[in-house]
Amino acid sequence: MIPIIDLLEQRVSSVLSELTGNPAPAVVRPSNNPKFGDYQANGVMGQAKKAKQNPRQLAEQVIAKLDVSEMCEPPQIAGPGFINFRLRPEWLSRQVSQAITDSQRLGIDPLADPPVTVVDFSSPNLAKEMHVGHLRSTIIGDVIARVLEFWYDAPEKIIRQNHVGDWGTQFGMLIAYIKRTHPEAIDDPTAFQIADLESFYQQAKKLFDDDATFKQEAYHETVALHNNEQATLKAWKYVVAESRTHCQKVYDQLNVRLNKDNERGESSYNDRLPDVIKDLHNAGMLVESDGAQCVFMDQYKNKDGDVLPLIVQKSDGAFLYATTDLAAVRYRTGDLKAQRIIYVTDARQKLHFDMVFSCARKAGWASEDITLEHVPFGSVQGDDGKPFKTRSGGTVKLKDLLDEAVLRAGDIVNEKNANLDDATKAKIAAAVGVGAVKYADLSNNLVSDYVFDWNKMLAMEGNTAPYMQYAYARVQSIFRKGDIDVDALVHSGHLVNLTEPEELTLGKLLLRYSEVIENVARDLRPxxxxxxxxxxxxxxxxxxxxxxxxxxxxxxxxxxLLIAHLTAKTIHHGLSLLGIATIDQM
RNA sequence: GCGCCCGUAGCUCAACUGGAUAGAGUAUCGGUCUUCGAAACCGAAUGUUACAGGUUCGAAUCCUGUCGGGCGUACCA
Known part of the structure; x- marks a missing residue:
């Protein structure tokens, strides 16, 4: 099924193009006021201006030639040259009936010939536990991947990449710390477990900062790691595996589709870094400045107005994240054959990615037909307007945050629906608590910062996950109470007939789902x-x-019953694209 | 200093990227449960879109300037 907006766009623009003799977009939009109908075409005015015609007269000519009689009431011309369309209830009813029969895709056509797309998201530093700073990238990236998977209808064309931080000085530090505190673990990793990775890291960090000898040991381990020395490598693998287990728990609880198969950490590019430098040098792009190897691009200036370097190798010979990101671009375009690469990171890294993209283009690692996109987002703040921290000022562990969300949701379930059994309550608490956190995040415009507020996100009124889950549960309740066989109903061949105003409003909205999915997929705005x-x-x-x-x-x-069913399906589907669970009762 | 993002109702945010009278939620006030789940619904009130110019049929949106905020700006990621 073609989205209504596209249907009208095609019809009107073809007539308009014919009349003006040029390709002329109809610029169809949903009307913002019901008195103007359901959709409006705004393109006539622009075209009339180009052709130096009277816009209302041009609009007259358009509707004289336009045949949309099967779907709309006769179009109306209004204001300076708007064309307003009101959809016919019979036609709407048939469309809704048709959407119901498509249980898989709800009447939404997949994108033709979708590009191989890499979505780079989450990417925590494995030296520490995941904290609230990883929340947004993780869930926004997951949603983008889910939406594109659905829109493309070709899951194999979406490649999730978790570019974890698993390399560098921090790991040298942790390995040195293990050698000091648990030397037995070097030979037998099972002899020791990191109970709390975060405090383990903090202890190592403290020693690193306070003890010059230890610092030397840490640097030594870092070098050993980069030289693939066996004992160090073994310890490194152990730390990474431990940390990965922590991450996986968080991903599972968050209902985010990431696992070991999606992981391609910084370490995996280690062998490719010298080539980045070599090839930049061969391309004549590499310039030494203050001992560091840099790429200078005219459009980027520093605070003194001089050209800003993209530093790819430090004066001590070490590589930086720009080097790794460049190697990753090469891997993705070259090995993975990506045609579109999406980076989901916070807005502060915008300049970095702009420079990396420019450099990759200039070096010929990403041709112009490959799309490189940075999806920037704002930060999560506490009610003081500063980055969200614990009361004592520490970072908030993601695990703790989610546990608290589930706990708080559980309290509400107990209060509202005490008679449910414990297992059901636990299931509801998990869906509502985690859903609330995710929804509160995703419902904000990406670029804006937002304030983390338990009461608001768990409120049952307003634009929240619980409100949506409640609407879904009420539909399920109808079907339970009426003992309705949904499959039989859907396959009965009975048709929807929209007559009441509330039915028509709901029906029109249901048919706009495809339009919304397209917008979300195109603009990457959850x-x-x-x-x-x-x-x-x-x-x-x-x-x-x-x-x-x-x-x-x-x-x-x-x-x-059919309308209610399609509503539930749509809510369920939309929430599933957001990675949020529905429950049958709550 | 320069660059990027932002400034919309008391509060939190939208406005499909130039469309008609700028919309929701929340808070406030009023109405609806012997009727499918009141965690709901219906109604009322709320604006110099930071400010000043400009572009045009038409601007919250584009351009210029001013004020205010956040972030970034050479060897962290």
Whole structure:
């Protein structure tokens, strides 16, 4: 099924192009005011101006030639040259009926010939535990990957890459610390477990800062690591494996699809780094400055107005994250054959990625037909407007944050629905708690910072996960109470008939799902999806309050059951793209 | 200093990237449960879109300037 907006766009722009003799977009948009109908074409005014015509007259000519009679009431011309379309209830009813029969894709066509796409996200530093700073990249990246997987309808074309920090001085430091405190672990890693990776790291860091001898040991281990010395490598593998286990728990609890197969850490590019330098040198792009190897590109200036370097090798010979990122670009375009690479990192790294992209282009590692995108996002703040910290000022572990969310959700479930059994309550608490955290994050415009607020995200009123989950649970409750066989209903061949205002509003919204998915996929902005789902849940609540389902009779009852069913499916589907669970009762 | 992002209702945010009278939620006030889950619904009130110019049929959106905030700006990632 073609989205309604695209259908109208095609029809109107073809007539408009014919009339003007030039390709002319119709610029169809959903109307922002019901009195102007459901959709409006805004393109006539621009075209009239180009052709030095009267816009209203051009609009007259357009609707004289335009045939949309099967789907719309006769189009109306308004204002300076808008064309307004009101969809016919019969046509809407048929479209909704048709969407219901497509249980897999809800009537949404996949993108033709999608590009091989790498999504680089989460990418925590494995030397420490995941903290609140990793929340946004992890869940936003996961949503982007899920949305594209669905839109492409070709999961193999989405390659998730977890570019973890698993290399460098911090690991030398941890290895040196293990050798000091648990020498037996070097020979037998099972002899020792890191109970708390974060405090283990903090202890090592303290020693590193305070004890010059230890610092030397740490540097020694770092060099040994980079030289692939067996004993050090063994310890390194142990630390990384331990840390990965911590991460995996967080990913699982977050319902984020990442595992070891998606991991391609900094260490994996180690062998490729010298080639980056060599090839930049061969391309004549490498310049030594203050002992460091740099790439200078005119468009980037530093604070003195001089050209800003992209440093790819330090004066002591060590490589930097720019080097690794360049190697990663080469790996992704060369080995993975990526045609589109998406980086989900916070906005502060924008300059870095701009420079890396420019450098990769200039070096010929990413041709112009390969899309390189940085998806920047703002930070999570405490209610003081500063980066979110614990009361004592420490970093908030992601694990603790999620546990608290589940605990708080559990309290609410106990209060609202005490008679459920414990297992059900636990399931609800997990879905609601984690869903609330994710939804609160995803519902913000990416670029803005937001304040982390437990009460707001767990509130059952407003644009929150619990509100959406509640709307879903109410539909399920209808089907439970009415003892409805959903499969039989869907395959019965009965049709939807939208007549009441609430039914029409809901029906139109349901049919806009494909349009929204396209927008989210194109612009990589998850909050467009949360906004839509909230509108949908509100429209359903209104329908629910005004249009009795089980008490209705005959075709009306069937029709309303079908509408309720498609609403639940859409909410479930949308939330699943957000990585948020639905529950049948709450 | 320069660069990037931002400034919208008391508060938190939208506004499909130039469209019509700038919309939601929240808080506030009022109404709706013997009717499918009231964790809900319906209604009321809320604005010099930071400010000043400009571009045009039309600007929160684009351009210029000013003020205010966040971030970045050579060997951390």
């Amino acid at each position: 909050h467009l999806l949360t906004t839509y789902l909230f509108d949908l849940a509100q429209a359903f609540s209104s329908f629910y309050a005004n249009c009795p389902v089980l008490k209705a009779e005959g075709p009306t009852r069937t029709s309303r």
